[in-house]
Amino acid sequence: MIKVLVADNHPIVRKGIKALFKGDTEINVVAKASTTTELFSFMSGNAVDIVLLEMDIPEINGITALRKLKKEYPDVKVIMFSSQAEDVYAVSTLKAGASGYLSKSVETGMIKDAIMKVASGGIFISNELAQRLAFDESTNKPRRFFRRLSTREVEVLKLLSAGKRNKHIAEELNLNEKTVSTYKARLMRKLNVDNLVDLLQQAKALELY
Numbered sequence: 001m002i003k004v005l006v007a008d009n010h011p012i013v014r015k016g017i018k019a020l021f022k023g024d025t026e027i028n029v030v031a032k033a034s035t036t037t038e039l040f041s042f043m044s045g046n047a048v049d050i051v052l053l054e055m056d057i058p059e060i061n062g063i064t065a066l067r068k069l070k071k072e073y074p075d076v077k078v079i080m081f082s083s084q085a086e087d088v089y090a091v092s093t094l095k096a097g098a099s100g101y102l103s104k105s106v107e108t109g110m111i112k113d114a115i116m117k118v119a120s121g122g123i124f125i126s127n128e129l130a131q132r133l134a135f136d137e138s139t140n141k142p143r144r145f146f147r148r149l150s151t152r153e154v155e156v157l158k159l160l161s162a163g164k165r166n167k168h169i170a171e172e173l174n175l176n177e178k179t180v181s182t183y184k185a186r187l188m189r190k191l192n193v194d195n196l197v198d199l200l201q202q203a204k205a206l207e208l209y
Helices: 011-020 036-043 062-072 086-095 108-119 127-135 141-146 151-161 166-173 177-190 196-205
Strands: 002-007 027-033 050-054 077-082 100-103
Touching: 002 011, 002 036, 002 108, 011 027, 011 108, 027 036, 027 108, 036 050, 036 062, 050 062, 050 108, 062 077, 062 086, 062 151, 077 086, 077 108, 086 100, 086 127, 086 151, 100 108, 151 166, 151 177, 151 196, 166 177, 177 196
Parallel strands: 002 027, 002 050, 050 077, 077 100
Antiparallel strands: none
16 A cells, blocks of 8 residues: 655645545555645654655745655655646756656546556656657747756745745755855846846746746
């Protein structure tokens, strides 16, 4: 039986996934968490095979939570569960240690497909994204350009887009402010802008929100 923890701040999502696998002979949702505090509290004393982790889970951002999970529980597989654009975030989260990226818009049956594939040691992304990554057939230039950004740059840009100041970004990502300023400069150079307003407009154009 595959033990799954659902970490999502929306009650309907937590309850819905729990109900989805009620009576399932292969998957057991052993716990639900609405914050990262609840997530790591449960993990500290209980065995889990897979964490279905919301990208925007409260307290610390999803990629930071993912890194912490992989550092403290390297054998636990993580599937990012998100309403954010797959083209923007899937590659970054996979680089950070995720075993899959699942859109909240998928059919419910695909949730089990993702869990089963990851449990068997595979990587789960949509067929559409897999084809674009393999053959580079995407015609959406802004999103394809976005893949040039590192995982950390994606994190910084997302927090800037959320209105966070350098000091708060540094605290959340465990960096110093000078390093955050360096990342901001890199982002401006890579996205070909010279001020924060234009940088945030680019972020919006890339469906970062």
